[in-house]
Amino acid sequence: MSVALEASGLGKRYGKRWALEHCSFELPTGSIAGLVGPNGAGKTTLLHIAVGLLEQTNGSIRILGEQPGSASVLPRVGFVAQEMPLYKSFTVDEMISFGAHTNVTFDLPLARHRMEHFEIPLDQRAGSLSGGQRAQLALALAFAKHPDILLLDEPLASLDPLARREFLKILMEGIADSGATVVLSSHLLTDLERVCDHMMVLARGRFRLIADTNEILKNHKVLIGPRERAGAISGVEQVLQQTTTDRQATLLVRTNGPIIDPAWMVNQASLEDVVLSYLDSRSATDGPEPELHAIRTEVAR
Amino acid sequence: MIEFRLEGRSGIAPYLQIVQQVKHALRLGMLRTGDQLPTVKEVVGSIAINPNTVLKAYRELEHEGLVEGRPGVGTFVLKGLDGPPPHAHAALRRSLLRWIRNALEAGLDHESVEALFDSTFREAAEEEIA
Numbered sequence: 001m002s003v004a005l006e007a008s009g010l011g012k013r014y015g016k017r018w019a020l021e022h023c024s025f026e027l028p029t030g031s032i033a034g035l036v037g038p039n040g041a042g043k044t045t046l047l048h049i050a051v052g053l054l055e056q057t058n059g060s061i062r063i064l065g066e067q068p069g070s071a072s073v074l075p076r077v078g079f080v081a082q083e084m085p086l087y088k089s090f091t092v093d094e095m096i097s098f099g100a101h102t103n104v105t106f107d108l109p110l111a112r113h114r115m116e117h118f119e120i121p122l123d124q125r126a127g128s129l130s131g132g133q134r135a136q137l138a139l140a141l142a143f144a145k146h147p148d149i150l151l152l153d154e155p156l157a158s159l160d161p162l163a164r165r166e167f168l169k170i171l172m173e174g175i176a177d178s179g180a181t182v183v184l185s186s187h188l189l190t191d192l193e194r195v196c197d198h199m200m201v202l203a204r205g206r207f208r209l210i211a212d213t214n215e216i217l218k219n220h221k222v223l224i225g226p227r228e229r230a231g232a233i234s235g236v237e238q239v240l241q242q243t244t245t246d247r248q249a250t251l252l253v254r255t256n257g258p259i260i261d262p263a264w265m266v267n268q269a270s271l272e273d274v275v276l277s278y279l280d281s282r283s284a285t286d287g288p289e290p291e292l293h294a295i296r297t298e299v300a301r
Numbered sequence: 302m303i304e305f306r307l308e309g310r311s312g313i314a315p316y317l318q319i320v321q322q323v324k325h326a327l328r329l330g331m332l333r334t335g336d337q338l339p340t341v342k343e344v345v346g347s348i349a350i351n352p353n354t355v356l357k358a359y360r361e362l363e364h365e366g367l368v369e370g371r372p373g374v375g376t377f378v379l380k381g382l383d384g385p386p387p388h389a390h391a392a393l394r395r396s397l398l399r400w401i402r403n404a405l406e407a408g409l410d411h412e413s414v415e416a417l418f419d420s421t422f423r424e425a426a427e428e429e430i431a
Contacts, residue, residue, distance in 0.1 A: 165349055169347070169348075194307060213314075218314075265416070
C-alpha cells in the first residue's frame with residue numbers, strides 16, 4: 001500500500017494551548033478523506049502543516065513521502081484555502097495567468113477551458129464572482145497544477161446547497177480523471193458522506209476516529225432492547241452512546257462480531273450518527289480513549 | 302443507459318446501492334447483455350459521489366460475472382439476471398411456508414416475522430459481501 005499523507009505523533013502548540021496533539025495516521029494513496037470536526041478542532045492547523053504553511057511543534061508528517069513545503073513536493077500538492085482567497089481586483093484570466101507564473105507545472109488551457117465550460121467570462125473581476133463561481137475558479141486553479149494530492153479547507157462552507165452539490169460533482173469528475181488523493185475538511189457531514197471513502201474525525205486537537213467509511217458502517221450498529229440487559233452484550237466492543245427510558249435502552253455500539261442475542265433489535269447506524277458520537281465529549285472523556293482504527297484498506301485504482 | 306441515485310440516509314454503503322441498482326435494472330430488463338454501464342466519470346458527474354465507490358461497485362459486479370470491464374472502453378453487461386428456475390422457486394416457497402408456520406406457532410406476529418426476516422437477511426447479505 002502506498003501512503004499519500006502520514007503523520008506520527010504530530011502536535012502543534014500556540015502559546016500554552018495545543019491545537020493538535022498526538023496525531024498519527026496513514027492515508028492511502030487515491031483515497032478521498034473527509035476531515036471532520038467542530039470549529040477550532042484543529043482541521044485548518046493540520047492542513048496548513050501538511051502543505052508547509054505552518055511548522056509543527058513536535059512529531060513528524062510526510063506528504064507524498066516528502067517533507068511538507070519542500071521544493072520537490074510543492075508542484076504536486078494542490079491546496080484550496082478557506083474562503084478561497086482570490087485577488088478581488090484581478091480578472092479571472094489574470095488569476096489564471098498568475099497561477100501559471102507562480103507554478104512550475106500549470107495547465108493554462110485546462111484552466112481557461114474550465115471557465116468557458118462554466119460560462120464564467122475571463123474578463124470578469126474575481127471580486128464580482130458569485131460564491132459558486134469563485135469555487136469553480138479556485139478548483140480550476142487547483143486542478144490546473146495536476147496535483148497528486150489536493151487539500152481543501154472547508155470549500156463547501158460558503159456555498160448554498162445547489163452550489164455545494166455542483167462543486168462536489170466537478171471535484172469528483174476531476175478526481176475520476178486524475179486519481180489524486182483528496183483531503184476535504186468540512187463540518188457538513190451529509191455532503192461528506194456521499195464522496196468520502198475515509199473519515200478523519202478530529203475533536204479538540206485529537207483524532208477520535210480514522211477509518212474507511214465502509215468499515216465504519218459495518219462495525220457500528222444501533223441496538224434497541226430491554227434496559228436491564230444493556231450490560232455486556234456479546235458482539236459489542238464498545239458502547240459509544242446510550243439513551244435509556246425506565247425499561248428500554250438504545251445503544252450506539254462498535255461491534256466486534258454479530259449480535260445474536262434476540263433481545264436486541266439491530267439497526268444499521270448512519271455514518272452521521274457514528275461520527276457525531278465520536279465527536280461527542282462524553283464518549284471521548286468518560287470511556288477509555290477510543291482506539292483508532294488503523295486505515296490500511298487498500299484503495300485500488 | 303441507466304442512471305443511479307444515492308439514498309443518503311439508508312445506512313446501506315453507497316457502493317452496495319449501485320450494485321443493487323444495476324441488479325435491479327438487469328432483473329427488470331432495463332439493462333441487457335452487451336449494454337454499457339455509465340462510465341465512472343459520468344456517474345460521479347451526475348450524482349457527486351466518490352469515483353472509488355463506482356469502481357468498487359463495478360468490480361463487485363464483475364466478480365459476480367454480471368459485467369465485464371474492457372480497459373479504455375468501458376464496462377459492459379455480460380448477462381442478464383433471471384430469477385431461479387420454477388422448481389427451485391416452489392421448493393423455497395415450501396420451506397418458507399414451514400418456517401412461517403413455526404414462527405406463528407412460536408407467537409410471532411406478521412410484523413415481527415418481517416423484522417426478523419429483514420435483519421437476518423441483512424446479516425446474511427453483509428456476510429456474503431465481507
